[in-house]
Amino acid sequence: MAKIEKTDxxxxxxLDPETFRVTRQAGTERPFSHPGFPKTPGVFTCACCGAELFAQDNKFESHCGWPSFDATKAGAPVAETRDTTHGMVRTEVHCDDCxxxxxxxxxxxxxxxxxxxxxINGVSIRFQPDDGAVET
Structure with a gap:
């Protein structure tokens, strides 16, 4: 798939202001600020481009304040980058399509x-149940 390139x-x-801040400016939403997602079968997609990123089967409750998954969906365009901001060394994940x-x-x-x-920031993803309707 071709990379999606758009101006700010x-x-x-x-995008709404919070989704723009988090996804396009590498922000972080406050912990526990995003409402929960349904627990029905489905897939989590990129809020910006709709790429399938995580399967419901890989979601788990980590009690960290953000949605957590133990793996990406097979073939998902999730890329990793070393992040040394805020005095820490972490691994950032981003949608490789957009x-x-x-x-x-x-x-x-x-x-x-x-x-x-x-x-994962809740505003960075959308839940799409297996029936095809998109939920935010």
Whole structure:
């Protein structure tokens, strides 16, 4: 798939201010500020371009304040970048199709699965139930 490139003005027209701040300016939403997502079968997509990123089966409750997943969906365009902001060394994850900042990944997830915790900003993703309707 071709990379999606838009100007900041184009993204601002399409996204609400908080989603723009988080996805286009590498912001972070406050912990526990995003309402929960349904627990029905479905997939989590990029809020900017709609790429499928995470399966419902990989979501787990980490109690960290952000949606958490133990793996990306097979073939998902999720890329990683070293992040040294705020005096920390972390691994940022972003949508490789459009460059949207999603959150960070840490090696402290469920040991019985992958051991990884993709800590994702709720405004960076949309839930699409298997019936096809999109929920924010």
């Amino acid at each position: 003005a184009e993204w601002r027209e399409e 460059g949207a900042h999603l959150g960070h990944v840490f090696p402290d997830g469920p040991r019985e699965t992958t051991g990884m915790r993709y800590c």
